[in-house]
Amino acid sequence: MIFGKIKMIITVLMILGISGAGIYVMKLRADNAILKANQDKLETAITEQNKVLEQQKKDFTAILESNKKLNVLIGTFKKDLEDLDKRFTKKDRDIGKLAISRTEAIERIINKGGVNAARCIELASGAEHTPEELKATLKSEINPECPSLANPGFVEYQ
C-alpha cells in the first residue's frame, strides 16, 4: 500500500518534472524567437543608421564645397571692384582731365567699357558664354570689367 502511494507520488513528480521541462523548453524557444527578431531589427537599424551617416557625410562635403565656391566668388568681387577703382585712379589718373584733353578717345573707351559692363550683367544673370569669351586667355581678348566671370580660361599673370 505504502509502496503503491510512493510509486504514485514518484510518477506524479516525474510527470510534473517532464511537463515543467517541456514548458521551460517552450519558453526558451519563444525567448529565442524574440531575441532573433530583436537581432534582426537591430541589424536593420544599424544598416539604416550607417546609410544616414553616409548621407550626412556626403551632405557635409557638399556644404563645404559650396561654401568654398561662394567664398572664392566673394573674393573675386572684392578684386573686381579694386581693379575698377584702379582703372580710374591708376598713377594719379584723373578721368575728368583726360576727358577734356582727349575727349574722343575717352568717349570711345567709356562706350567700350559700357558695352563690356552690360555684358558682365548679362553673364551674371545667367547668360551663356560665347566661344570667344571661353577661349580668351590673353589680356587683349578678355572683358576687363569682369574677367573672372566672363573669361574663366584667363589666368592673370602675377
Place this chain on the structure above:
Amino acid sequence: MNKIIIIALMILMTGCSFGEKRIKIFSVEEPRQKLDYPMPTALQLEELKWIIITSENAQEVFKKLEEAGIDPVLFGLTDKDYQVLARNFAQIRQKLQETNNLLEEYKKYYEPKEKE
C-alpha cells in the same frame, strides 16, 4: 453535454478571432515634390551711347544731335559721379551673380538631378 454546449458557445462568441492575422500598419516616407523652377532667364541689355561734353565741344555736340534729329538735351554726370555710377553697377552685377550662384547651389543641394 453541458461542456460541449459551453465550448460551442465560446466558439460562437469569439467568432473567427482565433488565428486572425492582424493588419500591419507601416508608414512609407514620401519625399517632398521638387519645386524644380527653371533658372531665371538671362538679361539682354540694350546698348547705350555715352557722349562726353566739355566746355570746348559742347556747341559741336548739340549741333550734331540736332543734325541727327535727336533732341538737343543731355543728362549729365560729372567725372566723379560717372565713377560712382560705374562702381554702383559693378556692385549690382556682383549681387546678381551672388544671388544666381546661391540659387544654383541650393538647387544642386536640395534638388540634385541624378537620383542617388
